[in-house]
Amino acid sequence: MTAHLPSWQKDLAAGFSNPEALLQYLKLDFKAYSAQARDDFSMRVPLSYAACMQKGEPSDPLLMQVLPIADELNNPVDFQDDPVGDLAAITENCIIHKYQGRVLLIITGGCAINCRFCFRRNFPYANVQLNTQKEGIALNYIRGNSTIHEVILSGGDPLLLSDQRLKALLQKLSSIAHIKRIRIHTRLPIVLSTRVTTELIRILNNLPIPVIMVMHCNHAHELSEQVITACLALKQPNITLLNQSVLLKGINDNAQVLQALSEKLFTTGVLPYYLHLLDKAKGTAHFEMSQIKAIKLHQKLQQVLPGYLVPKLVKEQQGEVAKTLII
Numbered sequence: 001m002t003a004h005l006p007s008w009q010k011d012l013a014a015g016f017s018n019p020e021a022l023l024q025y026l027k028l029d030f031k032a033y034s035a036q037a038r039d040d041f042s043m044r045v046p047l048s049y050a051a052c053m054q055k056g057e058p059s060d061p062l063l064m065q066v067l068p069i070a071d072e073l074n075n076p077v078d079f080q081d082d083p084v085g086d087l088a089a090i091t092e093n094c095i096i097h098k099y100q101g102r103v104l105l106i107i108t109g110g111c112a113i114n115c116r117f118c119f120r121r122n123f124p125y126a127n128v129q130l131n132t133q134k135e136g137i138a139l140n141y142i143r144g145n146s147t148i149h150e151v152i153l154s155g156g157d158p159l160l161l162s163d164q165r166l167k168a169l170l171q172k173l174s175s176i177a178h179i180k181r182i183r184i185h186t187r188l189p190i191v192l193s194t195r196v197t198t199e200l201i202r203i204l205n206n207l208p209i210p211v212i213m214v215m216h217c218n219h220a221h222e223l224s225e226q227v228i229t230a231c232l233a234l235k236q237p238n239i240t241l242l243n244q245s246v247l248l249k250g251i252n253d254n255a256q257v258l259q260a261l262s263e264k265l266f267t268t269g270v271l272p273y274y275l276h277l278l279d280k281a282k283g284t285a286h287f288e289m290s291q292i293k294a295i296k297l298h299q300k301l302q303q304v305l306p307g308y309l310v311p312k313l314v315k316e317q318q319g320e321v322a323k324t325l326i327i
């Protein structure tokens, strides 16, 4: 059977899920992880992502994003399961309608990579993700509300859907008269670039309404030649490429690293969009950077980069009508 799977699905299945195997591959002490943290939130790392890590470097910025460690077991009270109030905002079991004109559709709970800092790491996906039944209900909700102009496919990673299922969904959404744009929030072009198939590009580029793809890349080391080639192939007339990053202590919390990221994104055909302050999800406290330091860092970026390469520094706050700009 697997012979008939698209090659990206084979790459997905071949990733590291055992921390010891990953550490051995990187020539690091195989005990440098926490089994308990792994049990709380499993490890998932595509081979192509691991290949971008430096061998023998325990504080590699890519490794730190994916390795389960004991720090995750520290639980300050202000770090919670649903830090941004998504659950309260869910309608029809799979739609988050918090902001005017935009709805977020939870397509799948799965991701190709499990980022340790993920704000949805404790999210009860099984109850909310889209299935065929819910898809009909979601489409009715969107059809019935003409104030909605943009549908955001999110997750998990929406690009884990097969080309066929994605195409069917996108065609239904784009046939709704008041939907003017479709947005896809995905980390797959960065962490599993074989997902960017010729067919995917064709589907997105041929839709009757524009597609905005918002990638998630946190460090220039994630932009390998393979990733750059995939992103440049996605750069089509109907597709706008943007990036969002999360500010992560010890990983990208300095101006040179963020400057290098913005500059490399530009040569990859992608413009920086948002730089998020960490959402306070349980298990992620060790990644937090103070807001004061974040503001200083952002000011430094404004000094060294052209304006179009400076991402907006934002934070998601429960109950707000938009992301909060930090200045």
Ligand SMILES: *Cc1c(COP(=O)(O)O)cnc(C)c1O
Residues within 6 Å of the ligand: 096, 097, 098, 099, 102, 103, 104, 152, 316, 322, 323
């Ligand atoms: C971030 C987010 C959006 C999109 O916000 P933009 O500022 O348009 O990028 C939409 N809905 C939800 C629930 C979000 O969290």
Ligand code: SF4
Residues within 6 Å of the ligand: 110, 111, 112, 113, 114, 115, 117, 118, 119, 120, 121, 155, 156, 157, 187, 216
């Ligand atoms: S790819 Fe995005 S949704 Fe998936 S684990 Fe990483 S941060 Fe979370």
